[in-house]
Structures are given as structure tokens and as C-alpha cells.
Amino acid sequence: MRTYFICPAPPCPNGKLHLGHIGGVYLPADIFVRFQRMAGHRAYYITGSDEHGTYTLETARKLGRSFSEVAEGYVHKILECLRAVQITPDVFVRTSSAIHKGNALAIFRELQAAGYVDVRQGVQLYCEHCDEFAADSLATGRCPACSSPCDSNLCENCGLALQHDTIRDARHVTCGCNLVLRPITQAVFDMPRLAHSLHEAIGESVWPEPIRAKARAWLLREVRGLPMTRHFRHGVEVKQPDSLIGQTLLTWFEGLWCFDTGIREQCARRRSGRKRGVARPEHRDSFLHGAG
Numbered sequence: 001m002r003t004y005f006i007c008p009a010p011p012c013p014n015g016k017l018h019l020g021h022i023g024g025v026y027l028p029a030d031i032f033v034r035f036q037r038m039a040g041h042r043a044y045y046i047t048g049s050d051e052h053g054t055y056t057l058e059t060a061r062k063l064g065r066s067f068s069e070v071a072e073g074y075v076h077k078i079l080e081c082l083r084a085v086q087i088t089p090d091v092f093v094r095t096s097s098a099i100h101k102g103n104a105l106a107i108f109r110e111l112q113a114a115g116y117v118d119v120r121q122g123v124q125l126y127c128e129h130c131d132e133f134a135a136d137s138l139a140t141g142r143c144p145a146c147s148s149p150c151d152s153n154l155c156e157n158c159g160l161a162l163q164h165d166t167i168r169d170a171r172h173v174t175c176g177c178n179l180v181l182r183p184i185t186q187a188v189f190d191m192p193r194l195a196h197s198l199h200e201a202i203g204e205s206v207w208p209e210p211i212r213a214k215a216r217a218w219l220l221r222e223v224r225g226l227p228m229t230r231h232f233r234h235g236v237e238v239k240q241p242d243s244l245i246g247q248t249l250l251t252w253f254e255g256l257w258c259f260d261t262g263i264r265e266q267c268a269r270r271r272s273g274r275k276r277g278v279a280r281p282e283h284r285d286s287f288l289h290g291a292g
């Protein structure tokens with residue numbers, strides 16, 4: 001008997017799910033879970049909601065409502081959409097839940113202690129008109145590599161992870177004004193330190209060659225290291241060192257640990273079920289509550 005954790009990417013609570021979400025992501029994952037169970041294996045469906053994205057803030061500003069109210073409302077709508085097509089995750093991790101925030105911060109601290117996190121001088125886009133820092137989708141511009149329209153996080157056309165000082169014609173989505181660069185102190189993941197091991201892992205993976213080539217190209221490009229924190233109010237707050245207080249973890253790093261939070265939760269339930277001699281409730285919807 002094998003154990004599978006099937007972890008489709010958590011949606012951002014800035015709208016309902018549409019057919020593309022269901023057909024492209026959540027239904028294929030559900031079919032795989034059901035198939036493995038029918039074949040006699042253990043299979044757990046783990047997903048959640050990615051609640052610290054700037055998309056939710058954009059929607060909240062458009063609707064004139066609070067961030068947590070919008071996130072809360074759409075999380076319930078997302079769960080309703082999944083239930084409507086009879087998809088019931090074993091664990092649904094809200095990234096705003098205390099359990100996930102604690103887990104993501106513990107992993108960040110572990111990396112800090114192991115020397116993978118540098119604290120460096122960097123820059124972040126800033127709107128002088130609104131007097132606030134811009135993050136992710138709150139800034140738009142053109143990609144330095146392919147000139148396509150992009151946000152300040154990722155170029156959807158060529159897949160480049162963007163550094164704020166390389167984006168051309170950066171503007172604030174909220175007001176349309178040009179953005180400037182402000183110096184900040186930020187945590188940076190020391191990618192070059194891990195490059196050799198990652199290179200070997202890519203070589204040993206079962207990925208198709210074009211994907212391996214893409215991953216190697218990303219690795220070569222990230223010689224400066226990847227920023228891990230920034231000024232944005234909604235997220236997992238960094239507690240130390242003092243120079244990082246007031247910043248939150250970037251969602252590329254924080255959000256992905258929702259799978260780890262979910263897998264830990266599932267394993268803990270199985271262990272406690274076994275101790276008490278209670279059978280695992282099959283395919284039961286469960287929900288780690290958000291802190292708002």
C-alpha cells in the first residue's frame with residue numbers, strides 16, 4: 001500500500017472558482033485521489049486558500065470592503081464551489097490560520113539558523129502619491145526580458161521571477177501613478193548556496209527534459225538570491241532581526257508551505273486516530289480556521 005498526498009495549488013480568495021479552475025486543477029486531482037483509493041492505496045486531498053495575495057486587496061479596494069471580510073467571503077464561496085462538484089478535501093488549509101502562520105514562520109527561522117537567509121539592502125517599488133509600498137500585482141510594468149506586460153512578481157509570458165529594480169515603466173495599480181524605488185532592508189534566500197544540490201536534484205528528477213532545462217535556466221538566473229520579505233500588511237510577520245520588523249514573508253515562500261501544514265495535520269490526525277483506535281473518517285471535509 002502506498003500513501004499519496006495530492007496537493008493542487010490553493011486558490012486566492014478574490015473570486016469564486018470558475019469551470020477552468022475545476023476542470024484544469026481540482027477535478028483531475030480528485031479523479032487521481034479516487035483512483036488511488038479504489039486501487040487500495042491511501043490518498044489524501046490537500047489544498048486550501050492562499051490568503052495573503054495582493055489580488056485580495058485589489059478586490060477589497062474595488063468593492064470598498066475590508067481585506068479580511070473579502071477573504072472570508074470568498075473562502076466560503078470556494079468551498080461551496082468544490083462541494084457543488086462533490087470535491088471534499090481531507091485538509092483545507094487557510095494560510096491566514098494560526099497553525100499555518102506558525103508553521104511558515106518556524107520554517108523561515110530554521111532556514112535563518114542554518115544560514116540560508118541573508119539580510120541585505122534591497123529596493124521595493126513605492127507610490128509617493130498613495131504613500132505606500134507596492135507589492136506583487138499592485139504594481140504593473142514591462143518585463144525586462146521579453147517586454148510583455150507584467151506585475152512586480154512574475155512575468156506570465158516568459159516565467160521570469162521579477163526583481164523590483166529591473167521592471168520597466170512601473171505603475172501603481174491603485175492610482176495609476178509612476179512608482180519609484182525605495183531602499184529597504186530585506187531577507188534574501190541564498191539561492192547560489194543551494195545551486196549545486198538543486199542542479200543534481202534536477203538531473204535525477206523524472207521531469208521531462210524541457211522542464212528540466214527551464215528549471216536549470218531559472219537556477220542560473222537567480223544568482224542574486226530571491227527576496228523573501230517585503231512591506232505588505234497582510235501575511236506572516238517576520239519577528240527577527242529587528243531590521244525586518246514590519247515586513248511579511250513573500251507569498252512564493254509562505255504560500256507553498258500550506259501543503260506542509262496540511263500534510264502535518266493529516267499525519268497528526270492519523271496518529272491520534274490510530275492511538276484511540278478510531279477509524280479515519282473517509283473523505284471528510286475539514287477546515288483550519290483563519291485568523292482574519
Ligand SMILES: [Zn+2]
Pocket residue numbers: 127128129130131172174175176177
Ligand atoms: Zn498610488
Ligand SMILES: [Zn+2]
Pocket residue numbers: 143144145146147148155156157158159160
Ligand atoms: Zn517576460
